Amino acid sequence: MKVVTGQRxxxxxxxxDLPATMIIGGIILFASFVLAFFPSLFxxxxxNAFDYGALxxxxxxxHPFGTDNYGRDMLSRVIHAYTIDMQIAVFATIVPVIVGTxxxxxxxxxxxxxxxxxxxxxxxxxxxxxxxxxIAIVSVLGPGLINMYIAxxxxxWVFYGRLTAAEIKVQKRLDYADAGRVMGYRPSRVVxxxxxxxxxxxxxxxxxxxxxxxILLGSSLGYLGLGAQPxxxxxxxxxADGKNFMTTAWWISIFPGLAIVITGLGFSLFGDGLAxxxxxxx
Amino acid sequence: MSAKTDGLHVRxxxxxxxxxxxxxxxVDGVDLDIAxxxxxxxxxxxxxxxxxxxxxLMRLVHPPGRxxxxxxxxxxxxxxxxxxELRRMRGGEIAMIFQEPMTALNPVLPVRVQIEENLRxxxxxxxxxxxxxxxxxxxxxxxxxxxRRLDEYPHQFSGGMRQxxxxxxxxxxxxxxxxADEPTTALDVTIQDQILKLLLDLRDEFSMSVVFxxxxxxxxxxxxxxxxxxxxxxxxxxxxxxxVFATPHHPYTRGLLGSVPHGGAERTMLASIEGTPPGLASLxxxxxxxxxCEFATDECRRERPALEPFAPGRSVACFHHERxxxxxxxx
Amino acid sequence: xxxxxxxxxxxxxxxxxxxxxLVVTFVLVRLLPGDPASAxxxxxxxxxxxxxxxxxxxxDQPIFVQFLYFVRNVFTGDLGNSIxxxxxxxxxxxxxxxxxxxxxxxxxxxxxxMAVPLAFVSALRRGRASDVVVRGAFQVGLSMPVFYVGLVLxxxxxxxxxxxxxxGYGDGFFAHLYHLFLPALTLALxxxxxxxxxxxxxxxxxxxxxxxxxxRAKGLRSxxxxxxxxxxxxxxxxxxxxxxxxxxxxxxxxxxxxxxxxPGAGRLMIDSIYGRDYPVIQGLTxxxxxxxSLIFLATDIVQAWLDPRVAR
Numbered sequence: 001m002k003v004v005t006g007q008r009x010x011x012x013x014x015x016x017d018l019p020a021t022m023i024i025g026g027i028i029l030f031a032s033f034v035l036a037f038f039p040s041l042f043x044x045x046x047x048n049a050f051d052y053g054a055l056x057x058x059x060x061x062x063h064p065f066g067t068d069n070y071g072r073d074m075l076s077r078v079i080h081a082y083t084i085d086m087q088i089a090v091f092a093t094i095v096p097v098i099v100g101t102x103x104x105x106x107x108x109x110x111x112x113x114x115x116x117x118x119x120x121x122x123x124x125x126x127x128x129x130x131x132x133x134x135i136a137i138v139s140v141l142g143p144g145l146i147n148m149y150i151a152x153x154x155x156x157w158v159f160y161g162r163l164t165a166a167e168i169k170v171q172k173r174l175d176y177a178d179a180g181r182v183m184g185y186r187p188s189r190v191v192x193x194x195x196x197x198x199x200x201x202x203x204x205x206x207x208x209x210x211x212x213x214x215i216l217l218g219s220s221l222g223y224l225g226l227g228a229q230p231x232x233x234x235x236x237x238x239x240a241d242g243k244n245f246m247t248t249a250w251w252i253s254i255f256p257g258l259a260i261v262i263t264g265l266g267f268s269l270f271g272d273g274l275a276x277x278x279x280x281x282x
Numbered sequence: 283m284s285a286k287t288d289g290l291h292v293r294x295x296x297x298x299x300x301x302x303x304x305x306x307x308x309v310d311g312v313d314l315d316i317a318x319x320x321x322x323x324x325x326x327x328x329x330x331x332x333x334x335x336x337x338x339l340m341r342l343v344h345p346p347g348r349x350x351x352x353x354x355x356x357x358x359x360x361x362x363x364x365x366x367e368l369r370r371m372r373g374g375e376i377a378m379i380f381q382e383p384m385t386a387l388n389p390v391l392p393v394r395v396q397i398e399e400n401l402r403x404x405x406x407x408x409x410x411x412x413x414x415x416x417x418x419x420x421x422x423x424x425x426x427x428x429x430r431r432l433d434e435y436p437h438q439f440s441g442g443m444r445q446x447x448x449x450x451x452x453x454x455x456x457x458x459x460x461x462a463d464e465p466t467t468a469l470d471v472t473i474q475d476q477i478l479k480l481l482l483d484l485r486d487e488f489s490m491s492v493v494f495x496x497x498x499x500x501x502x503x504x505x506x507x508x509x510x511x512x513x514x515x516x517x518x519x520x521x522x523x524x525x526v527f528a529t530p531h532h533p534y535t536r537g538l539l540g541s542v543p544h545g546g547a548e549r550t551m552l553a554s555i556e557g558t559p560p561g562l563a564s565l566x567x568x569x570x571x572x573x574x575c576e577f578a579t580d581e582c583r584r585e586r587p588a589l590e591p592f593a594p595g596r597s598v599a600c601f602h603h604e605r606x607x608x609x610x611x612x613x
Numbered sequence: 614x615x616x617x618x619x620x621x622x623x624x625x626x627x628x629x630x631x632x633x634x635l636v637v638t639f640v641l642v643r644l645l646p647g648d649p650a651s652a653x654x655x656x657x658x659x660x661x662x663x664x665x666x667x668x669x670x671x672x673d674q675p676i677f678v679q680f681l682y683f684v685r686n687v688f689t690g691d692l693g694n695s696i697x698x699x700x701x702x703x704x705x706x707x708x709x710x711x712x713x714x715x716x717x718x719x720x721x722x723x724x725x726x727m728a729v730p731l732a733f734v735s736a737l738r739r740g741r742a743s744d745v746v747v748r749g750a751f752q753v754g755l756s757m758p759v760f761y762v763g764l765v766l767x768x769x770x771x772x773x774x775x776x777x778x779x780x781g782y783g784d785g786f787f788a789h790l791y792h793l794f795l796p797a798l799t800l801a802l803x804x805x806x807x808x809x810x811x812x813x814x815x816x817x818x819x820x821x822x823x824x825x826x827x828x829r830a831k832g833l834r835s836x837x838x839x840x841x842x843x844x845x846x847x848x849x850x851x852x853x854x855x856x857x858x859x860x861x862x863x864x865x866x867x868x869x870x871x872x873x874x875x876p877g878a879g880r881l882m883i884d885s886i887y888g889r890d891y892p893v894i895q896g897l898t899x900x901x902x903x904x905x906s907l908i909f910l911a912t913d914i915v916q917a918w919l920d921p922r923v924a925r
Binding site: 377 | 821822823824826827828829830831832833834835837841842845846849919920921922
């Protein structure tokens, strides 16, 4: 473990020292999660209410993001989609983070043949284009979010495994790891209690990027009709809904896309800032 | 300012870097005069500003580092040169070799390319002439089986051979002045001797001046005609090598020479001097050396001594240089 | 070790990868609910027909023998027949894959043409306005899903400005290039953002290297210093990254072909999912994985050529 000395820095000092990217990203993510948990508080209309009196309305004060071909309010649909898309970000990645990090820790500590075998598995898995393999798996399991999580889980853990294994190998050579061994701790204790907490940084930083990638993947599958199923409001599904009205009602597709971009920016800014923060703290 | 039109004449050279703790003067008002054919030693601890001085002369200090001062080369103002004139001067008239050939040679280009591109930049040779010259250069610097080794990459050479390669590259276009930045520090002692001898031979063959930056006083004693000692970005003492070695007038020089026998034929690293060199961003007031100086007085803590001549060809920046010289004679 | 033996060893390394690709695709189809025979014949098949099909496909053999049959078939170019289109899968792939490869190749070229100069501008003017603008724009580009970029480009350049067709592939090579330009640009944006970021960092690292100072001290023209000494060294890590991004690029191609209605392998794959055409999905998965592993091989060779330290 890193030896922590001196006083805890005061809260306002910590906030002041945080990288600007981390603060901006953090604000975006906080807002996104609030919208995801309480969409009804912010959405002006029922996202699924048809209004045949307001079909394909361009953005106005009453409907800032316009309406779709059923007269549904696009702002409300975009806000309600936060629930599904933020859920995709977390649920698609949480199992790979945990499983991958643990496997990576074991592989990195064991080294030797285990590591060589793991390396071959990683090489082979990354030979499949990610989306192609996910699509192949989803085609077998059937469309839907749960099957997408399973498909992502089968592949995505290798990235965390590789990052953590590499970092564990670095940590293993440091003095404190030897200290643990000399004290006669079991290898499992050395790995999981002593090495892993210090070796998690790369996986943690990658997790932020990966959640943005999960949203991109989830919305891509939604767009292709293989992810969240209509009438569920999901950004990719909303964009697909609007593609037939591309020339006449651009707003149906444009605003859900902006939500993806902003959320993705939130994750990557926060991740960049987190990396910088953890680097300077060392 | 000298009106001479040959050699290198430097007046008031400064190099400033911004640091989180304020601007740091790595080079602070350096004056140098190098005559044609002369071998000049620039001595100091690491961080004294000697390497930055060389880089500043070649205008190789990266922004945001700033360089000021007058540098006249063969009567031309080097600091005001336009890019094309500067380019022709670099490598063509003034060449530079670095301390660590492993990092100074491009790892992904064969040696041949790295020699020939110098010839291409400064001569009218055609392809065949360049090849012949590259081969000849490797021969001159004493690399065996030169024809075969031309197409090899830097990592395939040993440390000493690599330094010979760098010298061959630097000298390809027969420069008139060679700036050598600790060219032997990274090498084994036996190899060091070979490289130094090679440099002296080449000085004669190319009839060029050499500025030799080092912290090895033995190298200075065996190689150089005149020398300057740098401390915290300033020159604190200059003179001919024999005079400075015989009677150092600056306490820092005296400290450096402490363990070198008179005559200085033996190769010796800097003698240990109490204390450490000051950080450039937080130089002490007065003479920068006073915290480590046994001769220091209140005057030294208050005021900074200027570099002043005290005998023909000798200068020193110390209020008490006569006391220092006497102490040396008594010892 | 010579360059040739490096390539030989690297080619040998592909063997376990190919075996793994075959195992995965074999297992994938075995996971299907129901048996392939009824998938081919439909629900109302007679038992005799099912048995005949099973025997023909070798499904009455032990699983390991089935796998060997499968491997033999793949190596003889027999990937089975498409259920919905009733033609050999190998022929479908031969028709459609080149379209996807042309699209990806164009995207790669466009991405490099954008990333290399911008990375240089950004790295050499670090912290200045142009650097901030370039990096900001690419950060946004990275967060955009491919299908969204495609739609936006379609709305602007095809639907409104009428500079490019709304979709399709056209007839003849130059018509192909014209039709594929917008889709390729769509794919190129995120790739160029990733390459730009990496190359910018690499250039910043290399510009500070001593051999670049030495090259300047030799009096080389600054353009030569930048191309021969800076770019070549900086490209080494970018080439490796480029190889790793090929899978992402092909994934993007699947989506892009759907957005722009391009008759490529990706579009075929999506259509096959809707039609539950498993032999096609299996064949395409193998084909695309093999393409990726070949490109890994190519980028490793380029990297060894750029950096003599790798092969020796």
